[in-house]
Amino acid sequence: MLERRHVERIVDLALEEDAPWGDLTSQTLVPVDAVAHARLNAREPGVFAGTVVYEVAMTRLDPSVQVTWHVCDGERFEAGATLAHIDGPARAVLQAERVGLNLLQRMCGIATLTAQYVDAVEPHDVRVVDTRKTTPGLRALERHAVRCGGGHNHRYSLSDSVMAKDNHLAVAGDLTEALRRAKAELPHTTHIEVEVDRLDQIDAVLAADAAHTIMLDNFSVDDLRAGVAKIAGRAVVEASGGVTLDTIADIAATGVDVISVGAVTHSVRALDLGLDITVT
Numbered sequence: 001m002l003e004r005r006h007v008e009r010i011v012d013l014a015l016e017e018d019a020p021w022g023d024l025t026s027q028t029l030v031p032v033d034a035v036a037h038a039r040l041n042a043r044e045p046g047v048f049a050g051t052v053v054y055e056v057a058m059t060r061l062d063p064s065v066q067v068t069w070h071v072c073d074g075e076r077f078e079a080g081a082t083l084a085h086i087d088g089p090a091r092a093v094l095q096a097e098r099v100g101l102n103l104l105q106r107m108c109g110i111a112t113l114t115a116q117y118v119d120a121v122e123p124h125d126v127r128v129v130d131t132r133k134t135t136p137g138l139r140a141l142e143r144h145a146v147r148c149g150g151g152h153n154h155r156y157s158l159s160d161s162v163m164a165k166d167n168h169l170a171v172a173g174d175l176t177e178a179l180r181r182a183k184a185e186l187p188h189t190t191h192i193e194v195e196v197d198r199l200d201q202i203d204a205v206l207a208a209d210a211a212h213t214i215m216l217d218n219f220s221v222d223d224l225r226a227g228v229a230k231i232a233g234r235a236v237v238e239a240s241g242g243v244t245l246d247t248i249a250d251i252a253a254t255g256v257d258v259i260s261v262g263a264v265t266h267s268v269r270a271l272d273l274g275l276d277i278t279v280t
Contacts, residue, residue: 114149179208
């Protein structure tokens with residue numbers, strides 16, 4: 001769940017970065033008693049994410065600013081749609097405008113791209129999940145946007161579960177014994193995932209009887225199919241590595257349970273939204 005305190009911390013840092021000593025332009029040109037009436041408009045179609053984030057951004061400087069929504073998180077919209085109306089003191093609205101749009105455009109871009117990946121695997125019983133390849137400081141927002149697009153979240157942080165990747169395995173020694181030790185030391189509630197990059201590594205993982213999930217990293221479609229057959233339901237099978245909109249349907253058809261897609265956060269394009277303001 002996206003917690004408001006996390007949103008407020010992110011917004012406060014962004015507002016301070018954008019106007020460390022106030023908005024000089026608005027303070028100079030805009031009368032102190034001017035009232036802004038604005039429409040948040042979509043300039044292209046997409047999937048919405050970020051109602052709480054945008055509302056905090058627009059009201060943080062002045063709580064009297066009002067945001068009236070015409071769309072909900074997870075809802076699809078068309079180009080030209082008015083997503084919200086914003087009314088309040090013009091100086092506050094103008095100072096918050098860019099911060100609010102920057103965060104909202106990125107979140108809507110993530111939700112929209114995620115929805116495209118989810119749509120591409122619709123015939124298959126498979127989850128599309130994100131990765132930790134997020135913008136530093138914005139993970140909570142970006143993860144929420146993935147969920148708005150119909151995707152799911154991978155582990156949130158390094159503290160959440162054991163995920164043994166190639167660099168861990170390179171220094172761990174005997175893979176089977178290392179996994180057995182981990183299982184013996186950890187609470188039974190701790191999830192263990194192991195990444196492999198070759199079919200011949202799977203037997204050593206299965207022998208430990210410790211992994212809840214086995215990630216098949218950068219496997220060909222044929223090798224993914226063979227990996228699923230080898231694991232045979234003894235662990236959740238995750239496919240990862242270079243997944244694109246052109247390849248994800250073929251990957252889903254191999255029988256994997258989860259497909260992790262870093263691109264939904266690390267390579268996303270901000271959606272084109274705009275704030276059109278009139279002042280009285």
